[in-house]
Amino acid sequence: MFESLSQRLSSTIERLRGRARLTEENIRESLREVRIALLEADVALPVVQALIERIKVRAVGQDVLKSLTPGQALVRVVRDEMTAVMGTVNTDLNLAAQPPAVVLMAGLQGAGKTTTTAKLARFLKERKKKKVMVVSCDVYRPAAIEQLRVLAEQVEVLFHPSSGEQDPVAIARSALDAAKKNFADVLLVDTAGRLHVDAAMMAEIKALHAALNPIETLFVVDAMTGQDAANTAKAFAEALPLSGVILTKTDGDARGGAALSVRYITGRPIKFIGAGEKTEALEPFHPDRLAQRILGMGDVLSLVEQVEQKVDQEKAQKLADKVMKGKRFDLNDMRDQLQQMVSMGGIGSLIDKLPSVNSLPEHVKAKANDKEVLRMVAIINSMTKKERRHPDLLNGSRKARVARGSGTQPADVNRLLKQYTQMEKMMSKLAGGGIKGLMRTMSNAMKGMGGGGFPGGGTMR
Amino acid sequence: MFKFWKKKPKPEETPVPATLATQTSLAEALSAAADNAQLSEIATLPEAGAVASAPAEFAAVEPAAPAAVEPVPAAVTPPPLPPLEEETPPAAETSAPARRSWRERLSGSAFARSLGTLFSRKPKLDEDLLEELETALITADVGISASTELVESLRKRLNRREFADADQLLAALRQALIALVQPIAQPLVMATQHKPFVVLMVGVNGVGKTTTIGKLARRYQQQGLDVMLAAGDTFRAAAVEQLKTWGERNRVPVVSQGSGSDAASVIFDALQSARSKNLDLLIADTAGRLHTQTGLMDELGKIRRVLGKIDAGAPHEVLLVIDGTTGQNAINQVRQFRAAIGVTGLVVTKLDGTAKGGVIFALAKEFGLPVRFVGLGESLDDLREFDATAFVDGLLPGAIGA
Numbered sequence: 104m105f106e107s108l109s110q111r112l113s114s115t116i117e118r119l120r121g122r123a124r125l126t127e128e129n130i131r132e133s134l135r136e137v138r139i140a141l142l143e144a145d146v147a148l149p150v151v152q153a154l155i156e157r158i159k160v161r162a163v164g165q166d167v168l169k170s171l172t173p174g175q176a177l178v179r180v181v182r183d184e185m186t187a188v189m190g191t192v193n194t195d196l197n198l199a200a201q202p203p204a205v206v207l208m209a210g211l212q213g214a215g216k217t218t219t220t221a222k223l224a225r226f227l228k229e230r231k232k233k234k235v236m237v238v239s240c241d242v243y244r245p246a247a248i249e250q251l252r253v254l255a256e257q258v259e260v261l262f263h264p265s266s267g268e269q270d271p272v273a274i275a276r277s278a279l280d281a282a283k284k285n286f287a288d289v290l291l292v293d294t295a296g297r298l299h300v301d302a303a304m305m306a307e308i309k310a311l312h313a314a315l316n317p318i319e320t321l322f323v324v325d326a327m328t329g330q331d332a333a334n335t336a337k338a339f340a341e342a343l344p345l346s347g348v349i350l351t352k353t354d355g356d357a358r359g360g361a362a363l364s365v366r367y368i369t370g371r372p373i374k375f376i377g378a379g380e381k382t383e384a385l386e387p388f389h390p391d392r393l394a395q396r397i398l399g400m401g402d403v404l405s406l407v408e409q410v411e412q413k414v415d416q417e418k419a420q421k422l423a424d425k426v427m428k429g430k431r432f433d434l435n436d437m438r439d440q441l442q443q444m445v446s447m448g449g450i451g452s453l454i455d456k457l458p459s460v461n462s463l464p465e466h467v468k469a470k471a472n473d474k475e476v477l478r479m480v481a482i483i484n485s486m487t488k489k490e491r492r493h494p495d496l497l498n499g500s501r502k503a504r505v506a507r508g509s510g511t512q513p514a515d516v517n518r519l520l521k522q523y524t525q526m527e528k529m530m531s532k533l534a535g536g537g538i539k540g541l542m543r544t545m546s547n548a549m550k551g552m553g554g555g556g557f558p559g560g561g562t563m564r
Numbered sequence: 565m566f567k568f569w570k571k572k573p574k575p576e577e578t579p580v581p582a583t584l585a586t587q588t589s590l591a592e593a594l595s596a597a598a599d600n601a602q603l604s605e606i607a608t609l610p611e612a613g614a615v616a617s618a619p620a621e622f623a624a625v626e627p628a629a630p631a632a633v634e635p636v637p638a639a640v641t642p643p644p645l646p647p648l649e650e651e652t653p654p655a656a657e658t659s660a661p662a663r664r665s666w667r668e669r670l671s672g673s674a675f676a677r678s679l680g681t682l683f684s685r686k687p688k689l690d691e692d693l694l695e696e697l698e699t700a701l702i703t704a705d706v707g708i709s710a711s712t713e714l715v716e717s718l719r720k721r722l723n724r725r726e727f728a729d730a731d732q733l734l735a736a737l738r739q740a741l742i743a744l745v746q747p748i749a750q751p752l753v754m755a756t757q758h759k760p761f762v763v764l765m766v767g768v769n770g771v772g773k774t775t776t777i778g779k780l781a782r783r784y785q786q787q788g789l790d791v792m793l794a795a796g797d798t799f800r801a802a803a804v805e806q807l808k809t810w811g812e813r814n815r816v817p818v819v820s821q822g823s824g825s826d827a828a829s830v831i832f833d834a835l836q837s838a839r840s841k842n843l844d845l846l847i848a849d850t851a852g853r854l855h856t857q858t859g860l861m862d863e864l865g866k867i868r869r870v871l872g873k874i875d876a877g878a879p880h881e882v883l884l885v886i887d888g889t890t891g892q893n894a895i896n897q898v899r900q901f902r903a904a905i906g907v908t909g910l911v912v913t914k915l916d917g918t919a920k921g922g923v924i925f926a927l928a929k930e931f932g933l934p935v936r937f938v939g940l941g942e943s944l945d946d947l948r949e950f951d952a953t954a955f956v957d958g959l960l961p962g963a964i965g966a
Contacts, residue, residue, distance in 0.1 A: 211917070213772055214770060245778075246808075247802070247806075249802035249806075250800070250805075251801075329705040329890055330704065330919070331917065332889075335917070355856050
């Protein structure tokens with residue numbers, strides 16, 4: 104039900120075709136689509152509006168001709184802006200304090216603070232070789248302390264016992280003492296989930312913060328959160344000097360727009376993402392990947408980059424000129440294209456980068472493999488120069504020879520020729536298509552090989 | 565989670581029946597200070613008091629010009645909420661009538677605020693107003709398609725000149741919203757021929773399944789039913805202990821096995837035991853699972869198959885718990901859980917924050933599954949049956965909540 108941004112844009116970018124530059128007028132509708140896509144991904148409205156404004160500023164005046172399509176130029180601006188908002192590099196935990204470095208976890212109920220505390224403990228212990236102690240100040244939820252105790256045991260870190268009758272601040276103080284006595288490098292303090300509108304509870308966490316003076320105060324937020332992420336983040340950021348954000352439950356299919364909202368509103372980097380039930384499922388956060396995920400575009404952008412880098416512009420231009428002059432597209436041209444496809448990392452890597460391909464049936468994916476391309480190149484190589492220029496020459500006995508020469512069956516040769524005929528037809532229609540025509544032909548070629556539809560093809564116009 | 569023994573300061577409130585007060589004050593109040601956004605606060609939250617809502621106004625007053633050219637909803641600068649809540653803690657006295665409570669809890673939402681600000685400005689009936697309405701709906705997580713549809717139908721009626729002023733438009737929106745959720749306001753009816761009636765709780769991680777079970781157990785126990793709980797969350801550390809604590813508090817038996825045992829087998833045992841003891845109700849907990857984890861989703865199917873060996877109809881009710889702060893992902897959750905185990909009802913929790921579960925509208929439109937309960941706060945009585953009118957009125961500014 105969520106269309107990817109690039110699909111969304113495809114209807115509005117039609118009118119951008121032929122324009123040399125993106126202007127405020129001609130991108131207005133496209134920006135509306137961007138806005139809807141962001142909102143559907145649960146990015147909070149104020150953040151969406153700010154982003155759109157930034158995108159507008161950046162996009163206007165962009166040179167369309169440099170890129171494949173105006174739409175893709177726009178999508179890239181969107182991506183870049185989102186990445187910029189989310190921080191361009193991954194930020195590590197700051198533990199440069201006199202041990203024990205205290206890390207305080209805060210967040211709403213059910214955001215995943217306790218689980219994340221355990222994951223973080225494991226991360227620090229295994230990857231950073233720290234001596235870690237954990238403590239739970241959640242005296243409210245039944246068995247919350249027990250939960251952390253069990254998890255601490257699992258990840259083999261120190262656990263400071265506490266009980267539901269104690270005062271959270273007292274627990275924190277005694278844990279700090281215990282951490283010093285045990286020479287722990289890091290003390291992770293789990294807290295009870297609290298609503299940001301609950302003044303008493305917010306006062307409590309302020310008191311905890313004052314008592315602990317943590318070097319890191321991490322705000323734990325559920326990736327599935329909707330528009331309210333903005334309110335929550337704002338309230339927590341006002342109450343506490345947050346130093347970072349952890350995004351949890353990212354292994355679902357939520358777009359994670361909350362990440363963008365929280366990052367934008369708190370101005371604090373997202374330091375980790377939780378991506379699974381197991382205690383090792385905590386990953387450092389990479390802003391660019393999430394930007395793409397929010398837009399639902401797979402890795403289309405790196406595909407665009409790849410195409411731009413690897414497509415031999417000269418050859419493409421030559422082909423375009425040739426087709427435009429009404430000359431025939433022959434098997435030599437087809438071979439050039441196939442080889443370019445291989446040089447871009449093969450169909451496999453192209454397909455992986457396209458959105459919605461994961462929904463393709465396995466057998467279709469399996470069919471579209473690079474061996475097929477190489478075999479097609481081999482078949483063309485087994486032809487004489489004359490045959491490549493004039494494929495009509497290929498009669499039964501020539502086909503049999505070509506098949507023998509390339510180690511294939513005559514049926515394979517026939518299939519190749521059929522695909523060639525299709526491409527040739529396309530090419531003749533595409534006079535004036537330029538590089539876009541090339542792309543379309545490529546996706547058609549893949550269609551032929553895949554035997555089925557190729558949903559990503561539409562994004563490559 | 566919610567606190568039993570923690571008592572928050574509960575200043576006495578003067579329970580003004582919001583509907584009455586606002587109805588009478590509406591006309592003169594609106595005209596008296598059309599550009600004063602604070603008014604809507606008073607109209608919305610008569611018991612909050614002007615002092616408490618004052619800080620919130622600085623953010624809200626700014627777009628005072630009627631029908632601003634740029635759609636600038638009040639939500640752009642979310643008003644500082646905590647000061648407001650100090651005066652109206654969510655844990656109100658339990659004897660208060662349900663309706664007032666709904667209003668009180670929901671009216672602090674950004675949605676109500678932005679609408680309140682919007683309409684207190686006496687805006688012109690034009691495209692900008694509709695756009696701002698749409699924005700307000702989206703900000704409440706109502707979702708793009710549901711919001712667009714609602715606004716589109718309002719636009720049509722506006723073009724037919726059906727509305728004389730903005731209040732009529734707002735009233736029409738209220739009707740449309742109520743019409744959207746009225747069909748899904750179906751309370752859970754336990755057919756007495758099922759003994760025990762089996763309720764299975766499912767949902768993604770951290771939505772409040774176990775807590776809701778605690779509240780449900782108490783609720784039905786108070787209604788005189790014999791309740792048993794099954795600790796089917798065998799995965800998360802201490803989940804069994806959490807449920808056992810609930811059982812002890814309510815003096816309800818809890819059937820459990822060790823952590824890591826098979827959830828289906830725990831619930832099967834519980835059903836057998838509940839049967840032999842001739843209990844009325846068995847509520848089974850399950851581990852939180854993201855709807856994208858197919859292995860865990862298949863486990864739900866297994867629970868159903870295994871229970872079917874004892875009672876072909878069990879579980880009689882599968883409640884999917886949804887976090888009220890969840891955005892559009894809730895739609896995917898419902899879709900996947902429904903496919904996996906056939907969800908028969910929804911519980912929407914955590915509606916006492918600033919998120920007001922606008923996604924309920926999106927869900928109503930998409931699936932039409934009944935919403936059995938909503939969680940409006942942390943105390944036991946804050947688990948309410950879903951009331952469409954009260955819910956919508958809680959979201960809308962008090963002016964039209966009549």
